[in-house]
Amino acid sequence: MRLAVNPTRMELLKLRRRLVVAKRGHKLLKDKLDGLMKDFSAIAVEYKEARLAVDEELPHVLKFFVLAEATSSRTITEDALESTRQDLQITRKPRRIMSVIIPHLEIAFGESQGGYSMIHTSPELDKAIAGLKEFLPKLLRMAELEETVRLLCQEIEKTRRRVNALEHTFIPRMIETIKFITGKLDEMERSTTSRLMKIKAQRIQQEAEAQVGS
Numbered sequence: 001m002r003l004a005v006n007p008t009r010m011e012l013l014k015l016r017r018r019l020v021v022a023k024r025g026h027k028l029l030k031d032k033l034d035g036l037m038k039d040f041s042a043i044a045v046e047y048k049e050a051r052l053a054v055d056e057e058l059p060h061v062l063k064f065f066v067l068a069e070a071t072s073s074r075t076i077t078e079d080a081l082e083s084t085r086q087d088l089q090i091t092r093k094p095r096r097i098m099s100v101i102i103p104h105l106e107i108a109f110g111e112s113q114g115g116y117s118m119i120h121t122s123p124e125l126d127k128a129i130a131g132l133k134e135f136l137p138k139l140l141r142m143a144e145l146e147e148t149v150r151l152l153c154q155e156i157e158k159t160r161r162r163v164n165a166l167e168h169t170f171i172p173r174m175i176e177t178i179k180f181i182t183g184k185l186d187e188m189e190r191s192t193t194s195r196l197m198k199i200k201a202q203r204i205q206q207e208a209e210a211q212v213g214s
Contacts, residue, residue, distance in 0.1 A: 003177040007184035015181070019174045026166040033159045035098050040152045047145035054135075054142045061135045064128030090140065100155045102148040105140045109133065 005011045091106040 007181040050142040061131045067124040
């Protein structure tokens with residue numbers, strides 16, 4: 001399907017310039033898509049490994065909390081946790097992958113405040129708290145990778161649509177329109193040349209007849 005433009009030389013020049021830009025843009029987008037796919041594949045593998053590690057470790061972390069309640073009591077465990085405080089600071093520092101802004105999380109623990117009785121609480125509670133503190137960075141890293149995979153998927157889909165639109169729609173339509181305008185201009189040029197030749201032939205004939213008459 002051709003573009004709706006007038007078959008003039010000006011439009012032909014405009015279309016040729018647009019075609020050059022479109023082909024250059026198509027190449028850039030194709031290179032971007034290839035780069036995104038490469039980065040996505042590597043990050044997807046890392047995310048899968050992080051997810052499996054979190055799924056495997058989480059039950060072990062929760063097990064110590066269950067054992068802490070079982071060996072003392074839920075009330076004592078909750079009171080011990082309530083009397084203990086430690087600040088947790090999560091800093092979001094975005095970075096870029098192929099122009100895609102992805103999250104990067106940094107975690108920092110502050111000083112512990114308060115405490116609980118070692119006599120009335122179970123040793124499993126210490127293990128549970130230590131295990132949770134070690135587990136949290138892994139959980140955040142998995143969340144970071146999951147969001148990165150989601151954002152890259154969106155960008156890959158958007159870039160692929162643009163590549164396909166240029167490759168299968170816009171560029172072919174511009175090429176077809178350029179061929180159409182070129183054909184029309186050639187036809188008009190042939191028609192003009194033929195008309196001029198007829199006019200010239202008529203003038204020559206008129207001049208010849210005038211010479212014969214004189």
